[in-house]
Amino acid sequence: MTTKNVAVFVGSLRKESFSRKFAHALRELAPASLALDIVEIGQLPLYNQDYDAAPPAEYVAFRDRVRKDDAVLFVTPEYNRSVPAVLKNAIDVGSRPYGKSVWDGKPGAIVSVSPGAVGGFGANHHLRQSLVFLNVPTMQQPEAYISGADKLLDAEGKLVNPGTREFLTKYMLAYAAWIERVAK
Amino acid sequence: MTTKNVAVFVGSLRKESFSRKFAHALRELAPASLALDIVEIGQLPLYNQDYDAAPPAEYVAFRDRVRKDDAVLFVTPEYNRSVPAVLKNAIDVGSRPYGKSVWDGKPGAIVSVSPGAVGGFGANHHLRQSLVFLNVPTMQQPEAYISGADKLLDAEGKLVNPGTREFLTKYMLAYAAWIERVAK
Amino acid sequence: MTTKNVAVFVGSLRKESFSRKFAHALRELAPASLALDIVEIGQLPLYNQDYDAAPPAEYVAFRDRVRKDDAVLFVTPEYNRSVPAVLKNAIDVGSRPYGKSVWDGKPGAIVSVSPGAVGGFGANHHLRQSLVFLNVPTMQQPEAYISGADKLLDAEGKLVNPGTREFLTKYMLAYAAWIERVAK
Amino acid sequence: MTTKNVAVFVGSLRKESFSRKFAHALRELAPASLALDIVEIGQLPLYNQDYDAAPPAEYVAFRDRVRKDDAVLFVTPEYNRSVPAVLKNAIDVGSRPYGKSVWDGKPGAIVSVSPGAVGGFGANHHLRQSLVFLNVPTMQQPEAYISGADKLLDAEGKLVNPGTREFLTKYMLAYAAWIERVAK
Numbered sequence: 203m204t205t206k207n208v209a210v211f212v213g214s215l216r217k218e219s220f221s222r223k224f225a226h227a228l229r230e231l232a233p234a235s236l237a238l239d240i241v242e243i244g245q246l247p248l249y250n251q252d253y254d255a256a257p258p259a260e261y262v263a264f265r266d267r268v269r270k271d272d273a274v275l276f277v278t279p280e281y282n283r284s285v286p287a288v289l290k291n292a293i294d295v296g297s298r299p300y301g302k303s304v305w306d307g308k309p310g311a312i313v314s315v316s317p318g319a320v321g322g323f324g325a326n327h328h329l330r331q332s333l334v335f336l337n338v339p340t341m342q343q344p345e346a347y348i349s350g351a352d353k354l355l356d357a358e359g360k361l362v363n364p365g366t367r368e369f370l371t372k373y374m375l376a377y378a379a380w381i382e383r384v385a386k
Numbered sequence: 387m388t389t390k391n392v393a394v395f396v397g398s399l400r401k402e403s404f405s406r407k408f409a410h411a412l413r414e415l416a417p418a419s420l421a422l423d424i425v426e427i428g429q430l431p432l433y434n435q436d437y438d439a440a441p442p443a444e445y446v447a448f449r450d451r452v453r454k455d456d457a458v459l460f461v462t463p464e465y466n467r468s469v470p471a472v473l474k475n476a477i478d479v480g481s482r483p484y485g486k487s488v489w490d491g492k493p494g495a496i497v498s499v500s501p502g503a504v505g506g507f508g509a510n511h512h513l514r515q516s517l518v519f520l521n522v523p524t525m526q527q528p529e530a531y532i533s534g535a536d537k538l539l540d541a542e543g544k545l546v547n548p549g550t551r552e553f554l555t556k557y558m559l560a561y562a563a564w565i566e567r568v569a570k
Numbered sequence: 571m572t573t574k575n576v577a578v579f580v581g582s583l584r585k586e587s588f589s590r591k592f593a594h595a596l597r598e599l600a601p602a603s604l605a606l607d608i609v610e611i612g613q614l615p616l617y618n619q620d621y622d623a624a625p626p627a628e629y630v631a632f633r634d635r636v637r638k639d640d641a642v643l644f645v646t647p648e649y650n651r652s653v654p655a656v657l658k659n660a661i662d663v664g665s666r667p668y669g670k671s672v673w674d675g676k677p678g679a680i681v682s683v684s685p686g687a688v689g690g691f692g693a694n695h696h697l698r699q700s701l702v703f704l705n706v707p708t709m710q711q712p713e714a715y716i717s718g719a720d721k722l723l724d725a726e727g728k729l730v731n732p733g734t735r736e737f738l739t740k741y742m743l744a745y746a747a748w749i750e751r752v753a754k
Numbered sequence: 755m756t757t758k759n760v761a762v763f764v765g766s767l768r769k770e771s772f773s774r775k776f777a778h779a780l781r782e783l784a785p786a787s788l789a790l791d792i793v794e795i796g797q798l799p800l801y802n803q804d805y806d807a808a809p810p811a812e813y814v815a816f817r818d819r820v821r822k823d824d825a826v827l828f829v830t831p832e833y834n835r836s837v838p839a840v841l842k843n844a845i846d847v848g849s850r851p852y853g854k855s856v857w858d859g860k861p862g863a864i865v866s867v868s869p870g871a872v873g874g875f876g877a878n879h880h881l882r883q884s885l886v887f888l889n890v891p892t893m894q895q896p897e898a899y900i901s902g903a904d905k906l907l908d909a910e911g912k913l914v915n916p917g918t919r920e921f922l923t924k925y926m927l928a929y930a931a932w933i934e935r936v937a938k
Contacts, residue, residue: 214435215432215433215434215435215436216434216435216436217436244432244434246432248399248428248430248432248471248472248475249399249465249470249471249472250399250400250428250472251398251399251400252399252400252401281433281474281478281481282477282478282481282516282519282520283515283516283518283519283695284468284469284474284512284515284516285468285474286433286474286478287432287433287471287472287474287475287477287478288432288433288434288471288475290465290468290469290470290471290474291432291471291472291475293466293471294465294466294470294471297465297466319687319688319689319715319717320687320688320689320691320715320717321687321688323688323691323692324515324691324695327651327692327883327886328468328512328515330882330883330886331467331468331508331512331879331882332466332467332468333894334467334879334882334894334895334897335466335467335894335895335897336466336894337894337895338894339891339894339936340894342885342886342887342888342889342890342891342892343886343887343889345886345887347687347688349687349688383935383936383938384891384935384936386935467879503871503872503873503899503901504871504872504873504875504899504901505871505872507872507875507876508875508879511699511702511835511876514698514699514702515695515698517710518695518698518710518711518713519710519711519713520710521710521711522710523707523710523752524710526701526702526703526704526705526706526707526708527702527703527705529702529703531871531872533871533872567751567752567754568707568751568752570751582803583800583801583802583803583804584802584803584804585804612800612802614800616767616796616798616800616839616840616843617767617833617838617839617840618767618768618796618840619766619767619768620767620768620769649801649842649846649849650845650846650849650884650887650888651883651884651886651887652836652837652842652880652883652884653836653842654801654842654846655800655801655839655840655842655843655845655846656800656801656802656839656843658833658836658837658838658839658842659800659839659840659843661834661839662833662834662838662839665833665834692883696836696880696883699835699836699876699880700834700835700836702835703834703835704834
């Protein structure tokens with residue numbers, strides 16, 4: 203079993219993003235068979251189809267980067283009961299031009315993260331609907347809805363809650379198994 | 387009955403956007419009681435919560451503009467079975483800072499536009515989920531899912547299909563009535 | 571202002587249903603302008619379009635009952651991330667035959683109730699999508715996602731949690747105002 | 755490669771159901787490696803959690819039947835922008851009692867069928883949300899939204915449209931490959 207490279211996308215740009223902190227925790231907790239690396243998305247201009255013929259350099263670099271990865275992991279807050287624009291933009295940029303999507307066939311997983319009560323359920327499932335179209339076989343179970351995210355981290359932003367660490371360790375093991383299972 | 391100012395948001399940036407052409411048609415077909423005006427959204431930087439304290443000039447101008455309007459109309463394609471990033475970004479920018487949303491209480495309507503077969507259903511309903519949170523009372527009926535959009539326009543991009551013109555005329559009458567009905 | 575009759579639909583059939591207990595609490599906490607009454611739905615045969623010509627007696631009685639009401643309130647758990655079959659069945663039965671829907675135009679509201687963590691978010695929003703088609707103007711804010719429902723009730727099933735009582739009192743006041751606002 | 759038994763669920767009870775006719779077509783068009791069989795669901799009493807301890811005979815027979823199958827295929831209309839009650843009921847019945855779900859791990863696929871324009875998109879994706887919770891790895895591509903279903907059938911209800919026959923033949927080949935890919 204070779205190491206799989208997992209591109210991680212964080213759906214928030216703020217410096218102290220809870221989602222980014224959870225992405226770091228997931229990298230730490232993942233089994234040795236997975237190498238997680240955050241792919242930055244905040245620099246991507248808003249997707250415009252007129253760019254398809256002559257894409258901005260940021261689009262080219264982003265697409266080339268993700269195309270090489272084995273799997274895609276989304277760690278995201280919920281904005282207005284849906285996917286944050288910054289993450290949807292990365293999805294849209296990666297999906298084009300038509301027929302050249304970088305997402306096609308890569309095993310996916312979603313961790314939604316919220317300081318609130320409902321754990322980003324709306325963002326999680328809206329993202330899943332896009333991943334149907336993009337042909338990303340997405341892990342169904344376990345689902346990961348992280349509520350009260352701020353209370354699970356210490357002052358340095360490290361995930362300290364033992365129950366959540368245990369859950370996310372199991373989550374990443376299940377994801378590693380899912381990647382093996384659906385890899386072509 | 388005074389004229390109501392309706393801010394129109396177009397969910398596509400490409401020059402020959404079908405949605406923009408339909409937005410123009412809706413402005414033409416609307417009853418005299420509604421004054422439609424497209425509010426541009428492509429210039430808005432990707433939303434970042436760290437901007438809340440000192441927002442970019444584009445955010446300030448956008449928020450001031452929408453705050454003055456009486457109602458909000460969304461005309462949008464579907465990207466990857468959901469709302470295009472450019473439109474979700476405008477939604478997110480207008481919703482913040484917390485407690486200062488420009489959307490609150492403004493009567494809304496959605497026209498999804500697609501050259502394909504399913505009329506942007508996915509984008510239409512994902513947008514509706516955001517509008518629940520944003521407290522935008524959104525017209526339920528008629529729904530507007532425009533399929534085969536390219537075949538309804540002439541070479542100059544004008545909506546020429548008689549059935550669609552009739553449907554959208556009724557749609558805008560219903561929206562005018564909805565605005566009167568739910569206005570506080 | 572006359573009293574409005576509000577039909578209440580409970581999305582669970584089990585005897586000790588949390589949703590039913592919350593429906594009772596909502597009846598108690600509602601302002602005097604609203605008269606809430608639970609409409610039973612467990613006796614309705616599974617909807618079959620072949621019944622449209624000669625409907626079962628249970629369908630006729632249900633439709634006649636709801637048609638007289640001024641507003642519709644749904645109190646429901648989530649089953650498998652969506653609306654329980656028993657509630658979807660009542661929706662489907664009430665919506666037919668084509669053109670004779672009993673739901674049309676009646677102001678609606680949704681309270682989702684769960685012993686789990688995410689407050690029935692999935693059921694809440696799937697139900698909202700149906701209510702678009704059914705032309706039920708549904709209150710957007712406040713949303714009501716009740717998590718940990720079992721811990722909010724006493725041994726007799728009475729809602730005792732002060733914070734939840736206060737929230738639901740405000741919720742019902744907002745709903746009364748919504749009914750006034752959108753009533754034709 | 756052994757033959758896989760695929761349980762087919764039809765989301766409509768009417769005698770002349772388009773979905774049932776498409777289920778028959780899918781059985782005919784499927785590759786030899788798949789044996790499709792319709793599992794009836796109209797006889798199942800509305801799910802009630804109080805039945806978990808002593809289930810009706812119909813529940814027992816249904817659960818025993820599906821448990822033996824290798825894969826699950828849903829062919830369904832859309833009722834009120836969501837899953838018909840009869841199909842949601844089968845989902846709910848099969849999912850319980852807690853920990854004894856018959857759906858767990860079985861490769862799934864969804865064909866939504868509609869005489870209307872938007873091809874049952876709402877039902878298709880609401881069903882997908884339930885299948886996340888039920889841990890049914892569901893084929894992402896191709897998606898199948900059948901619009902104008904009535905015009906694709908002949909007077910005997912046989913699927914005669916060549917383009918649709920070709921599409922569904924490819925669909926079933928893709929589903930057969932998906933079953934092989936995710937089978938544990």
